[in-house]
Amino acid sequence: xxxxxxxxxxxxxPKGFTADATHAELKFQKLDLGMILSQVPAAVAGVFTTNKVxxxxxxxxxxxxxxxxxxxxxxxxxxxxxxxGEVGMNNAKKTQRLLADKFGxxxxxxxxxxxxxxxxxxPMDKIALGISKLSAENGxxxxxxxxILTTDLVEKEVAYQxxxxxxxxxxxxxxxxxxxxxxxMATMLAFITTDVNIAQPLLQETLSEIIETTFxxxxxxxxxxxxxxxxxxxxxxxxxxxxxxxxxxYLTFKSVLATVCQTMAKQIAADGxxxxxxxxxxxxxxxxxxxxxxxxxxxxGSSLVKTAIFGADPNWGRVISAIGQVAPFEVxxxxxxxxxxxxxxxxxxxxxxxxxxxxxLKEKNVLIEADLNQGDKTxxxxxxxxxYKYVEINALYHx
Amino acid sequence: xxxxxxxxxxxxxPKGFTADATHAELKFQKLDLGMILSQVPAAVAGVFTTNKVxxxxxxxxxxxxxxxxxxxxxxxxxxxxxxxGEVGMNNAKKTQRLLADKFGxxxxxxxxxxxxxxxxxxPMDKIALGISKLSAENGxxxxxxxxILTTDLVEKEVAYQxxxxxxxxxxxxxxxxxxxxxxxMATMLAFITTDVNIAQPLLQETLSEIIETTFxxxxxxxxxxxxxxxxxxxxxxxxxxxxxxxxxxYLTFKSVLATVCQTMAKQIAADGxxxxxxxxxxxxxxxxxxxxxxxxxxxxGSSLVKTAIFGADPNWGRVISAIGQVAPFEVxxxxxxxxxxxxxxxxxxxxxxxxxxxxxLKEKNVLIEADLNQGDKTxxxxxxxxxYKYVEINALYHx
Numbered sequence: 175x176x177x178x179x180x181x182x183x184x185x186x187x188p189k190g191f192t193a194d195a196t197h198a199e200l201k202f203q204k205l206d207l208g209m210i211l212s213q214v215p216a217a218v219a220g221v222f223t224t225n226k227v228x229x230x231x232x233x234x235x236x237x238x239x240x241x242x243x244x245x246x247x248x249x250x251x252x253x254x255x256x257x258x259g260e261v262g263m264n265n266a267k268k269t270q271r272l273l274a275d276k277f278g279x280x281x282x283x284x285x286x287x288x289x290x291x292x293x294x295x296x297p298m299d300k301i302a303l304g305i306s307k308l309s310a311e312n313g314x315x316x317x318x319x320x321x322i323l324t325t326d327l328v329e330k331e332v333a334y335q336x337x338x339x340x341x342x343x344x345x346x347x348x349x350x351x352x353x354x355x356x357x358x359m360a361t362m363l364a365f366i367t368t369d370v371n372i373a374q375p376l377l378q379e380t381l382s383e384i385i386e387t388t389f390x391x392x393x394x395x396x397x398x399x400x401x402x403x404x405x406x407x408x409x410x411x412x413x414x415x416x417x418x419x420x421x422x423x424y425l426t427f428k429s430v431l432a433t434v435c436q437t438m439a440k441q442i443a444a445d446g447x448x449x450x451x452x453x454x455x456x457x458x459x460x461x462x463x464x465x466x467x468x469x470x471x472x473x474x475g476s477s478l479v480k481t482a483i484f485g486a487d488p489n490w491g492r493v494i495s496a497i498g499q500v501a502p503f504e505v506x507x508x509x510x511x512x513x514x515x516x517x518x519x520x521x522x523x524x525x526x527x528x529x530x531x532x533x534x535l536k537e538k539n540v541l542i543e544a545d546l547n548q549g550d551k552t553x554x555x556x557x558x559x560x561x562y563k564y565v566e567i568n569a570l571y572h573x
Numbered sequence: 574x575x576x577x578x579x580x581x582x583x584x585x586x587p588k589g590f591t592a593d594a595t596h597a598e599l600k601f602q603k604l605d606l607g608m609i610l611s612q613v614p615a616a617v618a619g620v621f622t623t624n625k626v627x628x629x630x631x632x633x634x635x636x637x638x639x640x641x642x643x644x645x646x647x648x649x650x651x652x653x654x655x656x657x658g659e660v661g662m663n664n665a666k667k668t669q670r671l672l673a674d675k676f677g678x679x680x681x682x683x684x685x686x687x688x689x690x691x692x693x694x695x696p697m698d699k700i701a702l703g704i705s706k707l708s709a710e711n712g713x714x715x716x717x718x719x720x721i722l723t724t725d726l727v728e729k730e731v732a733y734q735x736x737x738x739x740x741x742x743x744x745x746x747x748x749x750x751x752x753x754x755x756x757x758m759a760t761m762l763a764f765i766t767t768d769v770n771i772a773q774p775l776l777q778e779t780l781s782e783i784i785e786t787t788f789x790x791x792x793x794x795x796x797x798x799x800x801x802x803x804x805x806x807x808x809x810x811x812x813x814x815x816x817x818x819x820x821x822x823y824l825t826f827k828s829v830l831a832t833v834c835q836t837m838a839k840q841i842a843a844d845g846x847x848x849x850x851x852x853x854x855x856x857x858x859x860x861x862x863x864x865x866x867x868x869x870x871x872x873x874g875s876s877l878v879k880t881a882i883f884g885a886d887p888n889w890g891r892v893i894s895a896i897g898q899v900a901p902f903e904v905x906x907x908x909x910x911x912x913x914x915x916x917x918x919x920x921x922x923x924x925x926x927x928x929x930x931x932x933x934l935k936e937k938n939v940l941i942e943a944d945l946n947q948g949d950k951t952x953x954x955x956x957x958x959x960x961y962k963y964v965e966i967n968a969l970y971h972x
């Protein structure tokens with residue numbers, strides 16, 4: 175398989191994409207309105223929150239993705255435009271139209287995303303003024319990653335390049351999200367641009383498959399937001415021969431896209447509210463991948479496991495109990511390692527150096543590996559520890 | 574329906590039951606071994622953890638319940654006898670035999686329960702010495718509620734009386750559990766004694782039904798222990814005519830048993846790790862009871878709702894988002910009240926006095942009521958707030 179490499183870049187790195195950001199006075203002084211623009215209409219694929227209380231922009235973007243083509247994404251932070259009724263839906267549509275008018279696009283080719291407080295209406299005068307300041311030039315592409323943050327601590331970006339059929343293809347991603355940073359703010363947004371030439375149905379199929387093992391495998395606090403959105407724009411400007419499902423080039427592209435998604439998923443987990451550590455849980459020896467992923471996600475989402483990791487406590491009892499809670503079969507032969515140290519064999523405790531392992535658990539990255547010995551399928555999930563800061567963030571910053 | 578009344582009593586209040594407790598040196602100075610004894614063999618019903626990593630005593634007690642008859646329950650705290658392999662199972666059986674020998678019972682009529690650290694073996698010499706000190710006299714019945722605690726803060730007991738067919742029937746309950754008080758301790762144990770005359774199959778059927786709306790509707794941290802056990806002993810010594818399914822007397826008894834279970838469930842939720850408040854969530858207007866209960870339990874289990882209540886924040890966005898996450902249908906017409914104050918109508922925010930409601934949320938009991946307006950079925954769940962103390966308890970007290 176062709177090698178692909180990480181590059182220093184941003185969401186505007188793929189050919190034909192620009193991005194800009196501005197301060198629309200939704201937040202205090204910070205960038206809060208961002209745009210991604212493609213020179214030409216692009217194939218668009220998307221996946222959205224399963225929350226039945228979907229925000230207005232989510233409903234609108236589902237229509238855009240159904241159309242198969244998009245040329246721009248406009249995103250505001252501070253206000254989620256969720257639980258805002260008909261007024262909220264009209265505001266989302268108005269935002270879409272304002273951006274389309276400004277850059278001469280079809281309104282149906284503009285995706286609209288919001289993240290922030292639930293239940294508040296967008297101040298459309300400020301949105302309009304903000305949009306009027308956005309430029310199609312590559313003025314502030316790096317600013318986009320800032321503009322979509324709520325109170326995430328770090329910007330989250332990644333870019334990769336790969337040769338496909340003699341052409342250089344770039345895939346770039348940007349995302350935000352870390353739980354409920356500010357009350358009522360819970361959205362995960364991820365945007366991916368690429369200049370690859372790929373048909374929209376194949377792009378959607380690929381994204382939907384990749385999501386299952388990347389973004390859907392992270393958890394910060396077990397809550398699914400009303401606004402979660404992942405969008406991919408592929409504008410074909412790399413001029414590679416159109417990717418054919420199953421071909422080597424397609425599989426290479428899929429690996430790159432999966433790597434971009436996984437990198438962003440881990441960035442979000444590591445920046446979870448109040449988090450001090452990224453926790454990775456890998457389950458092997460499962461009869462099927464779905465079960466492996468489900469068990470891995472349950473372990474990494476357990477409050478008891480999360481607090482133990484915060485306390486650097488190699489508390490394997492909590493891990494095996496978490497497995498037992500959700501395993502759809504008996505688990506008499508679990509082999510468990512924490513930070514590489516074996517703590518459980520044949521589902522029975524083994525001697526290990528508690529103090530030494532506790533030291534290893536003070537590292538920023540924690541790895542838990544559970545071999546169920548019930549098959550040969552694997553699954554991985556990512557999360558973070560549960561800390562005093564998480565409680566502070568969510569209890570003391572009032573809505 | 575006949576009225577029933579709460580009485581001051583304990584697990585030994587029903588006719589023909591005694592209880593005792595002793596210090597078997599499993600814990601430091603505290604009572605740690607307790608026994609409930611019936612003068613005559615009693616009908617026994619039980620429900621157990623769904624955790625696939627079931628502790629040895631759980632496996633043993635399932636056999637006892639399958640036999641339909643029990644005369645005693647022996648319970649230790651400090652050590653869960655879970656993930657202890659064949660040695661652990663032999664220790665559970667030895668405990669059963671020691672108690673049977675001491676009081677002249679059939680070993681198969683003795684239920685054995687443990688709660689405490691996972692992965693450690695019971696010191697059988699201490700257990701044997703402890704059992705030798707237990708008495709069939711009603712020496713320390715009140716001590717039983719202490720002996721089964723791990724680091725729960727309060728003892729949890731309740732007793733009710735009712736007239737059935739001219740006879741006074743007493744139903745008493747005792748329980749423990751509040752999450753992971755001490756690392757690896759997570760067990761919920763609940764024992765109910767009654768002198769009612771009822772056939773075992775009907776007793777089991779009644780218990781299994783009641784569990785769904787009581788113990789299964791509480792959550793402290795979303796984790797299911799390896800040892801959870803609820804046992805009911807009914808020895809018939811009240812000499813009422815045997816209860817017939819569907820009769821008025823049966824329905825009255827069922828109400829009493831449900832009240833006893835619900836009272837204990839709320840006691841456990843209120844004593845959740847680090848909890849400062851009991852949260853009750855009632856969902857009405859659901860198309861079926863299962864959905865109502867599921868949504869109520871999801872709301873009360875949401876970390877974001879739990880932290881908001883800790884912070885006395887009337888954060889309705891988190892409640893409606895929690896509903897949207899698990900509702901199997903659209904929810905355009907939610908009516909939401911918090912502490913009796915209306916905050917949402919037709920799924921749209923209404924004006925309310927934020928400061929006044931925040932004051933009300935400082936009370937020890939918090940009530941959230943959500944009317945989905947999608948039917949006429951209801952469900953209730955209980956939980957507690959998520960606090961700094963929870964994180965401290967679970968992060969800093971090492972395994």
